[in-house]
Amino acid sequence: RFRPLMRALTLLGLGTLFLTTSCKDSHIDNLEERSRLSDEVSLWPLPQQFQTSPVAFKLSASRFKIVHAPGSTAGPSCSLLQNAFRRYFKYIFGYVNEQGQPRSRVFDSELRELQVLITSTDPECDAYPSLKTDESCKFAVVFLTAFVVVFVVLGLETFSQLVYEDDYGVNNINKTSILDYPRFSHRGILLDTSRHYLPLKVILANLEVMAMNKFNVFHWHIVDDSSFPFLSRTFPNLSQQGAYHPYTHVYTPVDVKSVIEFARMRGIRVIAEFDTPGHTQSWGKGQTDLLTPCYSGSSPSGTFGPVNPILNSTYDFMTSFFKEISSVFADAYIHLGGDEVDFSCWKSNPDIQKFMEQQGFGQDYSKLESYYIQRLLDIVSSTKKGYMVWQEVFDNEVKLKGDTVVEVWKMNMVEEELQNVTGAGFTTILSAPWYLDYISYGQDWKNYYKVEPLSFNGTPEQKKLVIGGEACLWGEYVDATNLTPRLWPRASAVAERLWSDENVKDIGSAYSRLEKHRCHMVRRGIPAEPLFVGHCGHEYSGL
Ligand SMILES: *[C@@H]1O[C@H](CO)[C@@H](O)[C@H](O)[C@H]1NC(C)=O
Ligand SMILES: *[C@@H]1O[C@H](CO)[C@@H](O)[C@H](O)[C@H]1NC(C)=O
Ligand SMILES: *[C@@H]1O[C@H](CO)[C@@H](O)[C@H](O)[C@H]1NC(C)=O
Ligand SMILES: *[C@@H]1O[C@H](CO)[C@@H](O)[C@H](O)[C@H]1NC(C)=O
Numbered sequence: 001r002f003r004p005l006m007r008a009l010t011l012l013g014l015g016t017l018f019l020t021t022s023c024k025d026s027h028i029d030n031l032e033e034r035s036r037l038s039d040e041v042s043l044w045p046l047p048q049q050f051q052t053s054p055v056a057f058k059l060s061a062s063r064f065k066i067v068h069a070p071g072s073t074a075g076p077s078c079s080l081l082q083n084a085f086r087r088y089f090k091y092i093f094g095y096v097n098e099q100g101q102p103r104s105r106v107f108d109s110e111l112r113e114l115q116v117l118i119t120s121t122d123p124e125c126d127a128y129p130s131l132k133t134d135e136s137c138k139f140a141v142v143f144l145t146a147f148v149v150v151f152v153v154l155g156l157e158t159f160s161q162l163v164y165e166d167d168y169g170v171n172n173i174n175k176t177s178i179l180d181y182p183r184f185s186h187r188g189i190l191l192d193t194s195r196h197y198l199p200l201k202v203i204l205a206n207l208e209v210m211a212m213n214k215f216n217v218f219h220w221h222i223v224d225d226s227s228f229p230f231l232s233r234t235f236p237n238l239s240q241q242g243a244y245h246p247y248t249h250v251y252t253p254v255d256v257k258s259v260i261e262f263a264r265m266r267g268i269r270v271i272a273e274f275d276t277p278g279h280t281q282s283w284g285k286g287q288t289d290l291l292t293p294c295y296s297g298s299s300p301s302g303t304f305g306p307v308n309p310i311l312n313s314t315y316d317f318m319t320s321f322f323k324e325i326s327s328v329f330a331d332a333y334i335h336l337g338g339d340e341v342d343f344s345c346w347k348s349n350p351d352i353q354k355f356m357e358q359q360g361f362g363q364d365y366s367k368l369e370s371y372y373i374q375r376l377l378d379i380v381s382s383t384k385k386g387y388m389v390w391q392e393v394f395d396n397e398v399k400l401k402g403d404t405v406v407e408v409w410k411m412n413m414v415e416e417e418l419q420n421v422t423g424a425g426f427t428t429i430l431s432a433p434w435y436l437d438y439i440s441y442g443q444d445w446k447n448y449y450k451v452e453p454l455s456f457n458g459t460p461e462q463k464k465l466v467i468g469g470e471a472c473l474w475g476e477y478v479d480a481t482n483l484t485p486r487l488w489p490r491a492s493a494v495a496e497r498l499w500s501d502e503n504v505k506d507i508g509s510a511y512s513r514l515e516k517h518r519c520h521m522v523r524r525g526i527p528a529e530p531l532f533v534g535h536c537g538h539e540y541s542g543l
Pocket of ligand 4: 395413416417420
């Protein structure tokens with residue numbers, strides 16, 4: 001599929017480049033795999049196959065265009081593409097223009113056009129990205145061909161990373177062939193908007209950086225014990241009472257919509273997490289009788305525990321609530337949490353004790369937890385959504401639908417857990433080694449980078465069930481002031497682990513490319529923190 005296009009490039013000589021993506025069976029002929037890891041290459045994450053050359057072209061802001069190739073199945077009416085063209089044009093030339101580069105100078109060898117060719121009969125311009133989109137699709141730069149439009153966004157990022165400034169401040173790009181596709185199809189970032197409220201601007205800015213790193217899932221841990229910033233139309237009291245502030249510290253339906261659309265434009269899925277039955281203190285403020293009253297001796301202590309699993313009203317509430325959630329969030333999956341349930345309050349409550357007896361649960365409170373989760377899963381299944389859960393739900397032997405995604409987060413016995421989850425036939429994602437809220441002196445990105453998600457004992461079928469992972473930035477010590485520099489470029493290490501080939505693991509090469517990638521981000525105005533001693537050509541200049 002790519003060979004004719006390669007020839008076309010040679011025939012056209014200077015002037016035109018194609019960006020093209022395709023699903024299945026594509027390869028570029030004569031491409032040495034992961035050719036020469038020269039220090040000059042600044043691609044991050046590293047593509048699956050690429051070849052650079054010393055043939056350089058100039059790019060001029062006044063003449064260079066990103067256009068739809070003849071025969072492309074998507075055109076100017078695809079706003080996702082138009083939006084991406086504009087964004088990447090700005091990334092490539094924005095800063096140069098600011099410095100007043102002479103616009104009219106004509107170069108001998110100049111790249112005038114990047115042609116974007118979409119090949120699918122259904123380019124999916126208006127679709128939401130899904131797990132399926134990402135599987136087995138590839139894109140090639142130099143001819144940027146894409147099967148569906150989402151992959152063009154990835155290709156444009158790669159293209160923009162190839163552009164470098166020469167000694168005269170002029171933009172250059174070398175003749176390069178790239179064929180690329182991800183190793184894992186779920187590459188997520190978890191942000192926590194409950195411990196601290198994150199302004200919309202901060203969320204959008206990080207979606208932008210996620211796209212620069214080819215992350216494709218925003219796991220939005222939107223509510224938790226500390227606050228309930230999600231404004232529910234069905235239960236407005238939840239945020240009215242449960243947010244830090246009912247007007248300034250909430251996500252309105254319009255806010256949520258704009259996050260989802262901004263993400264969609266960048267090929268990013270938004271998976272919201274509404275964690276129950278634990279981590280729900282803030283829910284109790286705006287919804288009476290939802291949480292379990294804790295007892296001190298024979299009388300209520302005035303404090304509350306996890307969601308009350310023995311009341312019918314609890315399940316009526318969850319039915320209405322998740323009906324709304326399933327229509328607000330477009331993704332096929334909802335994350336239902338299910339982690340760290342503290343049993344002490346349940347144990348103290350005489351009504352719960354009675355219920356345990358009636359059900360024959362004995363003193364095994366994980367059975368009660370399973371009873372609740374089971375009923376919740378049935379409710380959510382009836383909304384036609386799939387669900388993701390934290391590993392405890394699997395560990396407690398709750399009956400799960402076949403398409404459940406189990407998120408492994410506990411650091412101890414990670415490999416055995418992966419072995420068990422996949423052994424039981426469940427799809428899984430790994431986040432245990434990537435809790436980026438833990439910080440330390442030095443270069444901890446190397447630890448994230450060295451992780452091999454498939455290093456557990458298991459059959460090839462089991463390994464296939466590991467569809468990716470997530471870097472998690474929990475919010476206890478993070479708000480808008482420090483989120484971006486704490487997350488980037490540390491999460492970039494996870495990005496390459498989840499995107500690039502498993503043999504891409506040389507720390508020295510990674511260091512030199514990541515240093516450049518970090519400077520790319522800084523140049524685009526992202527306050528990504530330094531790896532170590534050094535400098536960027538264009539330093540961060542503040543707000
Ligand atoms: C790009 O081309 C220049 C000029 O020929 C050359 O010096 C440089 O090594 C090339 N870079 C790469 C990554 O091939
Ligand atoms: C919301 O909370 C207010 C004040 O606590 C209460 O009067 C009202 O009945 C609640 N509304 C709903 C729908 O529960
Ligand atoms: C809860 O619902 C079940 C089944 O619908 C019913 O049998 C039971 O009586 C209800 N309990 C209460 C306290 O209403
Ligand atoms: C994995 O499964 C085995 C057999 O059921 C069990 O003994 C072990 O505790 C499980 N490991 C983990 C980490 O849950």
